[in-house]
Amino acid sequence: MFDMFGAAMAALLVCMVMTMIRAVKGPTVFDRILALNSFGTKTVLMIAVVNFLAGRPEFLDLALVYALMNFIGTIAVLKFTHFGHLAGIEDHESDEVS
């Protein structure tokens, strides 16, 4: 039987492919980071769907952790592109463009 989780999964996979195309093409580095962040959100959704597809409730914990890691990862990459390092920003005020 063609079930609803399979349908959602297929849509998510199609969309992930589109996101990947943008990540590869993306003219600026920010397009790539945006694609990465969006890809992460879809991964979270996909893990949640897989949880129901496979009937394994442990997967939701993974999705939960992945949602947080995705956010931290995006911020870390952004900070790295902005400052060139991941240390605190207090002693590098001069780097700030604002």
Place this chain on the structure above:
Amino acid sequence: MILKKNPLQLAIGLFILLFILWLLSSGHYTTLIISFGVFSCALVVFLSWKMEIIDSEGVPIHLIGGAIRYVPWLIWQIILANIDVTKRVLQPKMDITPQLIEVETSQKTDLGRVIYANSITLTPGTVSIQVHEDRILVHAIAKEVAEELQKGEMDRRVTRMEGLS
């Protein structure tokens, strides 16, 4: 700060919230595991106490009352904005006129401004770029969306939620 709360009260509130979160995500209810939970929540509260981040900004329990009235409205706005942006994206010739606008904010606290800026970003079609004093620089996908935002309905509602405390 419009209201000063007793830090001890806020710490206890934070502890209760954390412990509820812990109980909900654990799923094991034996004495040993629950005592681990109590210990780790107490550790987190202790660390935040040492970091001096327990204030009405870090633990905004006074906003819960206002949020109950604000959040459903925000969700409805987000759904409407989604349908609007979806139409714009799917048209063969995309109907977009991207532009930068500045909106005024009327919130009294930083927390209120952060909530307003985040609501703007959460709504598809508008992204807040930077908050400066009481002005927010916003990128809007189309002229109509920008005009809708400049009417200030969302601003008024956030201010009202902030004032309800």
Place this chain on the structure above:
Amino acid sequence: MAPVLDIASWVLLISGSFFVIVGGIGLLRLPDFYTRVHAASITDTVGAWLIILGLLLQVEHTLVGIKLIMILLFLILTSPLSSHALTKAAYYRETPMFRSGPDQTEDDR
């Protein structure tokens, strides 16, 4: 399982998938970085909400439902923060901005 719940789940999951795909199409079609952020936020808001709501109707164990709601909350809290951080960084790096037609306003920085 009640057929009503199944149908509601179907509707929610399919419409969620629709919005997710619209987000993907927007990410590919839109002309510049700033507009693509809007497309990505479609996926992050309604797309994710509808899919998680659809899953929520199929939950058999309460704790699973609570975890789904927690995922939803984390997504709601983190997605505007990361898109704001992205746009702000891009704005300071002077990423080119697409403007349609005659230029209405100068960049008032």
